Amino acid sequence: MYQKLGNLPEFRTRPSRPFLKAGVDYAGPYNIRASPGRGQKTYKGYIALFICLSTHSVHLELVSGYSSKEFIAAFRRFTSRRGFCSDIYSDRGTTFVGADKELRELFEKSTAFIDTVFRTLVAEGTNWHFNPPAAPHFGGIWEAAVKSAKHHL
Known part of the structure; x- marks a missing residue:
């Protein structure tokens, strides 16, 4: 028997x-x-790690923190070097693991970040897609790139 792959x-x-x-x-x-x-x-x-989903090329950007301004600055540097992105995929982050109360507080804090990022991306015509919750295997391609980057650093 052989394993069927999706x-x-x-x-x-x-x-x-x-x-x-x-x-x-x-x-x-x-x-x-x-x-x-x-x-x-x-x-x-x-390190903000951007990976091309068709060619598996990796682009690394140094970021000084997790705030929306810092990510948008890294994203703008990335797009000025690599060009326009029509779609970006990401996970929901590891900060959403905890008690229900902590999840609600973190979600309230992250909505300002997500709103700011979405406004910037909509202006440039980029669609942002999140992985489903509790599905870390959806982001295996960028998790493998993170492992490789950590190994080489």
């Missing part, structure tokens, strides 16, 4: 311009120094 979505198998359809995930935190040398202070930073 078909990949059409956007993963159809050839297209690189990063027309992309996935995004955060990796980190990492300690970042502004300049080398003794006595230099470090600060916490993250």
